[in-house]
Amino acid sequence: MLSAVAATGGNKLENKEISQAVIARLPRYFRFLGELKDEGIERISSQELSDIMKVTASQIRQDFNNFGGFGQQGYGYKVEYLYEEIGRILGLDRTHNLIIIGAGNLGQALANYINFERRGFLFKGIFDNDPELLGTKIRNMEVRPMEEMETFVRENEIDIAVLTIPKASAAAVAEKLAGTRIRGIWNFAHMDLNVPREVQVENVHLSDSLMKLIYNINKRDENF
Amino acid sequence: MLSAVAATGGNKLENKEISQAVIARLPRYFRFLGELKDEGIERISSQELSDIMKVTASQIRQDFNNFGGFGQQGYGYKVEYLYEEIGRILGLDRTHNLIIIGAGNLGQALANYINFERRGFLFKGIFDNDPELLGTKIRNMEVRPMEEMETFVRENEIDIAVLTIPKASAAAVAEKLAGTRIRGIWNFAHMDLNVPREVQVENVHLSDSLMKLIYNINKRDENF
Numbered sequence: 001m002l003s004a005v006a007a008t009g010g011n012k013l014e015n016k017e018i019s020q021a022v023i024a025r026l027p028r029y030f031r032f033l034g035e036l037k038d039e040g041i042e043r044i045s046s047q048e049l050s051d052i053m054k055v056t057a058s059q060i061r062q063d064f065n066n067f068g069g070f071g072q073q074g075y076g077y078k079v080e081y082l083y084e085e086i087g088r089i090l091g092l093d094r095t096h097n098l099i100i101i102g103a104g105n106l107g108q109a110l111a112n113y114i115n116f117e118r119r120g121f122l123f124k125g126i127f128d129n130d131p132e133l134l135g136t137k138i139r140n141m142e143v144r145p146m147e148e149m150e151t152f153v154r155e156n157e158i159d160i161a162v163l164t165i166p167k168a169s170a171a172a173v174a175e176k177l178a179g180t181r182i183r184g185i186w187n188f189a190h191m192d193l194n195v196p197r198e199v200q201v202e203n204v205h206l207s208d209s210l211m212k213l214i215y216n217i218n219k220r221d222e223n224f
Numbered sequence: 225m226l227s228a229v230a231a232t233g234g235n236k237l238e239n240k241e242i243s244q245a246v247i248a249r250l251p252r253y254f255r256f257l258g259e260l261k262d263e264g265i266e267r268i269s270s271q272e273l274s275d276i277m278k279v280t281a282s283q284i285r286q287d288f289n290n291f292g293g294f295g296q297q298g299y300g301y302k303v304e305y306l307y308e309e310i311g312r313i314l315g316l317d318r319t320h321n322l323i324i325i326g327a328g329n330l331g332q333a334l335a336n337y338i339n340f341e342r343r344g345f346l347f348k349g350i351f352d353n354d355p356e357l358l359g360t361k362i363r364n365m366e367v368r369p370m371e372e373m374e375t376f377v378r379e380n381e382i383d384i385a386v387l388t389i390p391k392a393s394a395a396a397v398a399e400k401l402a403g404t405r406i407r408g409i410w411n412f413a414h415m416d417l418n419v420p421r422e423v424q425v426e427n428v429h430l431s432d433s434l435m436k437l438i439y440n441i442n443k444r445d446e447n448f
Contacts, residue, residue, distance in 0.1 A: 020436075023436055023439055023440070024432075024436055026435070026436075026439065027429070027431065027432035027433075027435040027436060028416075028429070028432060030435065031414070031415075031429075031431075031432070053416075054416075089439070090435045090438055090439045091438040091439055091441070091442035092435065092438065094442070096438060096441075104333070104336075105329060105330075105332050105333030105336050105337075106329075106330075106333040106337075108329050108333075109328070109329030109330040109332075109333045110430070112328075112329050113329075113330075113430070115414070115431060116431070116434070119431065119434075119435070121434060121438075159441065160437065160438075160441070183441045184437045184438070184440070184441045186433070186434055186437055190255070190339070191255075192252075192277075192278075200437055200440040200441050201437075202433055202434070202436055202437035202440070204428070204430065204433050205251070205252075205255075206334075206337070206428065207251065207255075207339060207340070207343065208248075208251035208252060208255070209251075209410070209426055209428050210340070210343075210345060210410055210426070211250070211251040211254065211314045211316065211343070212244075212247055212248055212250075212251060212426055213384065213408045213410055213424055213425075213426035214314055214315040214316065214320060214345075214384075214408070215247055215250065215313070215314045215315055216247070216408070216424040216426070217315070217320075217383065217384070217407045217408045217424050218315035218318070
C-alpha cells in the first residue's frame with residue numbers, strides 16, 4: 001500500500017470519491033504534521049496524533065485509509081513522509097498561479113499573506129475597478145483594471161481567482177471567469193456562485209462563520 | 225408548533241443539542257431568506273427554497289424541524305417570519321461587542337466590513353503591539369496597545385475577540401482572553417487554540433480552505 005501511494009503520489013487513489021469531510025480535514029493534518037516536523041519529531045502513533053489534534057485515533061486511521069494508510073502497524077507514522085504525502089495529495093507539490101479580484105482591504109490582506117507563497121500559491125495579479133486603486137502597488141503587483149482580467153489570465157496561466165469583491169459584482173465576474181482557463185474560484189463574496197461544474201468553488205463566507213459563533217455563544221449562555 | 229417557536233424565540237428548543245452541521249447551515253438559510261425578503265417575496269415552499277439553495281427539500285424540512293418546523297403544510301413558509309425566526313435563533317436579535325486583536329491587513333479588512341454592524345456585531349476596539357500602528361485610526365477606532373486589552377474588555381462589555389494575529393502570539397493572547405469575560409473567539413490565527421470550554425472558538429483557517437480548493441481542482445483534472 002505504502003509504495004502504491006508513493007508511486008502514484010497518492011493521487012490515483014482519490015478517484016474513488018472521497019468525502020469532502022475527509023478532504024476538509026487533510027489541511028489540518030498537514031498543518032499539525034508540519035509543526036511536528038519542525039519540532040524534529042520523526043515518528044508519531046495515531047494515538048499521539050489523536051491527543052494533539054483532539055480527534056479519535058480511529059478517525060485518523062479511517063481518514064488515512066482513504067489514501068492507502070501511510071502507517072506501519074505498531075511503528076506509527078513517519079512524520080516527514082506523511083507530511084509530504086498529504087502535501088502531494090493536496091496538490092502542494094505543484095505551484096498554482098492566482099489572481100485576486102478586488103483590491104480592497106481583504107484582497108490586500110490575502111496578497112500580503114506570505115505563507116501562501118511557501119505553499120506554492122503564487123499571486124500573479126490583482127484587479128479592481130476603483131480608479132483610486134488603479135496603478136497602485138500591492139506587494140509586488142500593480143492594481144489592474146477589470147477589463148484586462150481575461151487576457152491576463154490567459155497570458156499568465158492563471159489557475160485560480162480569488163474573489164474579494166462585493167456581492168453586487170461577484171456574479172458577473174464569476175461568469176466572466178467561467179469563460180477563461182480558471183479552474184477554481186476562492187470566493188469571499190457573500191453569495192453562492194453559479195458556475196459550470198468544471199470550475200471548483202470554495203466559499204469563505206465570513207459572516208456565516210461569525211453567525212455560527214454567535215449561535216454557539218448564546219446557546220451556551222442558556223445552558224449555564 | 226409555530227406559536228411554540230415564536231413564544232420562545234426559537235431558543236429553548238436548541239437545548240436539545242442540535243448538530244453543528246445544522247447550525248452551520250442556518251446562516252446560509254438566513255442569507256437566502258434575506259435576499260427573498262428584499263425581493264419582496266412573501267411565501268416560499270420548501271421545494272422552491274430547495275431549487276434556489278441547491279439542497280434537497282427534505283434536508284430543508286429536517287433542518288427546520290430542529291427548531292419546530294416554521295412551516296404551514298401546503299402553504300409553504302412565510303419568508304419574513306422565517307427570516308426573523310432564524311435570525312433570532314442565531315442570536316442576531318441582540319447586539320454583540322467585539323474587539324479585533326491584530327491591526328494588520330486582515331484586522332483592518334474586518335474592521336471596515338460594515339455589513340457586520342447591520343447584523344449587530346459592533347466593533348468597539350482594535351489592538352496591536354506594532355508601534356507604527358499604535359494611535360492610528362482604523363475606521364472609528366484608535367489602535368491600542370495589547371496591555372490595555374483586559375481592562376478594555378471589562379469596561380466595554382466585550383463578548384467576542386477576533387484574532388487576526390500571527391500564530392506565534394495567538395496562544396498567549398487566547399490564554400489572556402480566557403481570563404476575561406470574553407465568550408467567543410473568532411480565530412484567524414493559523415492554529416487551533418486551547419481555551420476553556422466556556423469559551424467558544426470559531427476557526428477561519430484560510431490556508432486550509434485554499435488547500436481544499438487546490439485538492440478539488442487537481443482531483444478534477446485527473447477525472448477529465
